[in-house]
Amino acid sequence: MGFAFAFRVSPCFGINLELKHRFRVRAERIGDSDLSVLSSDGVSVNGAASVMGDKEKKGSLLDGGNGRLKPRIYERKLVKEMVSEELEVLWDDGYGTNTVKDYLYEAKDMIKNDGGPPRWFCPIECGRPIKDSPVLLFLPGLDGVGMGLILHHKALGKVFEVQCLHIPVHDRTPFQGLVKLVEETVRLEHASRPNSPIYLVGDSIGGCLALAVAAHNPTIDLVLILANPATSFGRSQLQPLFPILEAFPDGLHVTIPYLLSLVMGEPLKMATVGIEGRLPPRQKIEQLSGNLTTLLPLLSGLADIIPKETLIWKLKLLKSASAYANSRLHAVKAEVLVLASDKDNMLPSREEAQRLKNLLPNCNIRCFKDNGHTLFLEDNMNLLTVIKGTCKYRHSWRHDFTSDFLPPSMSEYKYAFDEVAGLIRFASGAAMFSTMEDGKIVEGLAGVPNEGPVLLVGYHMLMGLELACLIEAFLREKKIMIRGAAHPELFWGNFQTSSNEFSFSDWMKVMGALPVTANYLFKVLSTKSHVLLYPGGAREALHYKGEQYKLFWPDQPEFVRMAARFGATIVPFGTVGEDDIVELVLDYHDWMKIPVVNDKIKEAIRGGIKIRDKTKGEVAREELFVPGLLPKLPGRIYYLFGKPIKLKGRDDLLENREDANEMYLQVKSEVEQCIAYLLKKREEDPYRGIIDRTIYSALYASLDQVPAFKL
Numbered sequence: 001m002g003f004a005f006a007f008r009v010s011p012c013f014g015i016n017l018e019l020k021h022r023f024r025v026r027a028e029r030i031g032d033s034d035l036s037v038l039s040s041d042g043v044s045v046n047g048a049a050s051v052m053g054d055k056e057k058k059g060s061l062l063d064g065g066n067g068r069l070k071p072r073i074y075e076r077k078l079v080k081e082m083v084s085e086e087l088e089v090l091w092d093d094g095y096g097t098n099t100v101k102d103y104l105y106e107a108k109d110m111i112k113n114d115g116g117p118p119r120w121f122c123p124i125e126c127g128r129p130i131k132d133s134p135v136l137l138f139l140p141g142l143d144g145v146g147m148g149l150i151l152h153h154k155a156l157g158k159v160f161e162v163q164c165l166h167i168p169v170h171d172r173t174p175f176q177g178l179v180k181l182v183e184e185t186v187r188l189e190h191a192s193r194p195n196s197p198i199y200l201v202g203d204s205i206g207g208c209l210a211l212a213v214a215a216h217n218p219t220i221d222l223v224l225i226l227a228n229p230a231t232s233f234g235r236s237q238l239q240p241l242f243p244i245l246e247a248f249p250d251g252l253h254v255t256i257p258y259l260l261s262l263v264m265g266e267p268l269k270m271a272t273v274g275i276e277g278r279l280p281p282r283q284k285i286e287q288l289s290g291n292l293t294t295l296l297p298l299l300s301g302l303a304d305i306i307p308k309e310t311l312i313w314k315l316k317l318l319k320s321a322s323a324y325a326n327s328r329l330h331a332v333k334a335e336v337l338v339l340a341s342d343k344d345n346m347l348p349s350r351e352e353a354q355r356l357k358n359l360l361p362n363c364n365i366r367c368f369k370d371n372g373h374t375l376f377l378e379d380n381m382n383l384l385t386v387i388k389g390t391c392k393y394r395h396s397w398r399h400d401f402t403s404d405f406l407p408p409s410m411s412e413y414k415y416a417f418d419e420v421a422g423l424i425r426f427a428s429g430a431a432m433f434s435t436m437e438d439g440k441i442v443e444g445l446a447g448v449p450n451e452g453p454v455l456l457v458g459y460h461m462l463m464g465l466e467l468a469c470l471i472e473a474f475l476r477e478k479k480i481m482i483r484g485a486a487h488p489e490l491f492w493g494n495f496q497t498s499s500n501e502f503s504f505s506d507w508m509k510v511m512g513a514l515p516v517t518a519n520y521l522f523k524v525l526s527t528k529s530h531v532l533l534y535p536g537g538a539r540e541a542l543h544y545k546g547e548q549y550k551l552f553w554p555d556q557p558e559f560v561r562m563a564a565r566f567g568a569t570i571v572p573f574g575t576v577g578e579d580d581i582v583e584l585v586l587d588y589h590d591w592m593k594i595p596v597v598n599d600k601i602k603e604a605i606r607g608g609i610k611i612r613d614k615t616k617g618e619v620a621r622e623e624l625f626v627p628g629l630l631p632k633l634p635g636r637i638y639y640l641f642g643k644p645i646k647l648k649g650r651d652d653l654l655e656n657r658e659d660a661n662e663m664y665l666q667v668k669s670e671v672e673q674c675i676a677y678l679l680k681k682r683e684e685d686p687y688r689g690i691i692d693r694t695i696y697s698a699l700y701a702s703l704d705q706v707p708a709f710k711l
Contacts, residue, residue, distance in 0.1 A: 087158060087159070088407065093410070094125070095152070095154075095411040098151050099273045111145065117168075118168070120165060121163070123162070130159055132196075136199040137185065137186070137200050138165060140206050141374070146167070149162075152384060160199065169310050175320045175321045179209060179216070182213050183217065186217060186220060197335075197397070201383070203227045203376060208231055209325075211329065215329070228373050232348050232351070233318050233319060329356075333362070338363060339365075339375055339386065343370065343371060354500075382412070388510050389507060391491070402523040407512075412510060417472045425472065426703065428465070428634065428636060428637040431706075433711075435643040442711070448474075448478070453563075453566050456482065456641070457570055457667055458534060458674075459551060459574050461578040462578040465637065466577075466637055470575075480530050487537065487538050491515050525562060545587050553668055557657075557661045564653035565654060569647065570644070574678055576675055585628045585629065638682055642671070681709045684710065687706050
């Protein structure tokens with residue numbers, strides 16, 4: 001069986017400028033020892049003669065920039081020397097720059113019959129990853145091209161060493177042969193970096209391939225991400241129709257691609273990729289119409305990607321792959337994330353996701369209600385965002401919320417605060433104020449230090465209504481990522497598993513939430529970050545009737561001592577406006593009077609025992625419930641960040657508990673003063689109501705620039 005190692009094109013390659021911008025290079029192993037460096041365009045590299053067909057016998061190769069070829073081990077060293085340590089906040093992940101049209105163009109270029117076996121390649125869009133990035137192996141679906149992640153190449157390439165499996169159109173390697181190919185690559189990667197996880201992203205039949213490899217290698221640290229895995233092939237509604245394809249006339253096979261496109265994907269979701277969410281509805285419709293008009297004629301290319309003979313072979317391969325993987329599920333010990341589409345017309349993917357979750361010991365699922373079978377080629381599905389939101393990205397055997405955190409990209413920022421939290425941002429019309437070092441209150445966040453470590457300590461409004469606008473304001477105005485310390489239930493409790501959809505709680509992790517434990521507070525302050533802390537925790541966010549704007553802080557000044565240890569600056573802040581947004585109609589005491597709900601709340605509290613085993617903190621003992629709320633005609637949410645309190649050089653706070661307690665009470669008093677100031681001043685705001693703000697923004701400025709009261 002032939003196999004290949006992929007490598008990126010070194011910047012020192014002397015490449016003809018007239019070549020296509022998507023130039024790809026492959027190092028392919030043939031037999032046991034022969035190697036050939038292959039170009040999909042059959043061109044010369046670094047001024048040498050065409051390397052197509054040239055062979056060397058020195059392992060996987062890389063051009064050193066002066067005509068020399070180096071073993072693969074030098075490639076990885078070269079990459080590490082040229083990449084950055086970390087990503088910037090609001091970095092460009094490229095999502096939306098490529099669409100399914102690019103996939104069809106690329107596939108057409110890659111399906112030429114070169115007579116080669118399946119091999120690995122790295123798309124040039126992936127670029128170079130950040131330091132110590134894990135390996136990601138993409139196992140394609142029914143098409144076999146290997147370009148199924150084209151929408152995600154740039155984003156994934158920043159944080160993974162991406163390699164994609166290409167199975168030529170006329171290749172007839174059996175499923176066991178594909179398993180052996182992937183397995184050999186996995187073992188080689190594991191041998192080179194035994195302490196780093198290996199990611200297997202399997203699409204459809206690729207999901208069966210990933211499960212089979214994981215079953216054969218239970219001791220290797222694998223993370224499986226399966227998109228609509230074909231393990232449910234035996235229950236497919238289309239299976240009885242497959243034999244008809246064998247008798248289908250060759251002259252009519254050109255119609256099959258259009259039928260497949262309706263079965264395999266959602267054309268509307270494909271055409272929506274790249275359309276800005278902030279555009280007016282009319283412009284969105286115009287762009288969608290144009291994308292569909294361009295896309296539909298290109299679908300005829302599927303007849304070349306999956307000709308009749310190949311389609312019949314792939315369907316037989318699908319059947320054997322499903323049986324092979326299902327018979328070995330009991331041996332899978334890897335970490336698994338199943339992504340399922342509700343509108344998958346090819347496979348019963350949502351039901352299959354739940355079945356796999358019940359069978360596999362370490363499996364989570366996320367469902368996408370508006371997507372079809374070709375999940376990776378459709379809108380509303382940024383793979384890296386899903387990996388981050390489900391806490392699957394890691395560099396070692398266990399996910400760490402500080403060292404493994406990836407800052408949000410610009411596309412994530414736009415989607416999170418336009419689509420996910422767009423309504424609350426519009427309704428609240430957040431007004432931000434801060435205090436300079438001389439005590440002067442100013443509009444905006446100028447009074448909050450730009451350099452960390454900074455600990456923002458404040459009041460937690462009902463249901464955390466203030467969070468989205470606060471995080472967004474710091475990203476927009478200061479390009480600072482706030483790491484919010486959140487209740488452990490968000491990460492490990494019943495709340496984490498209550499919904500199978502990619503939900504608001506997942507987006508909170510994408511936007512920097514981490515468990516409120518002493519260990520993580522220590523770690524994140526040591527990285528000189530801006531940290532958001534609510535000492536009142538869930539007790540404030542789930543307060544009872546008549547308790548709005550009251551602080552429920554425990555008598556534990558430990559966060560002061562922690563801040564002093566790192567010389568952090570504490571910024572106390574207050575927020576008001578919850579009573580202008582919603583009305584609390586059912587609190588904890590009201591719910592406990594209802595028998596059925598009473599039992600549910602008690603069950604949730606008992607579930608908190610497991611959380612306490614993880615956190616060993618008082619916060620996990622708080623009684624969690626969802627209050628009954630009624631929305632109001634929105635008023636406004638106000639924020640005031642008090643005068644920064646610098647603790648650098650305050651070693652007395654570490655040594656003297658009385659001094660630490662005094663500082664703790666000072667911070668608490670500052671928060672209460674901020675709240676009192678805002679409650680008084682909001683009465684003077686002419687744009688407190690949503691109607692007045694909407695009219696002003698329509699005539700003069702955006703909602704973020706609507707003025708408030710005079711200072």
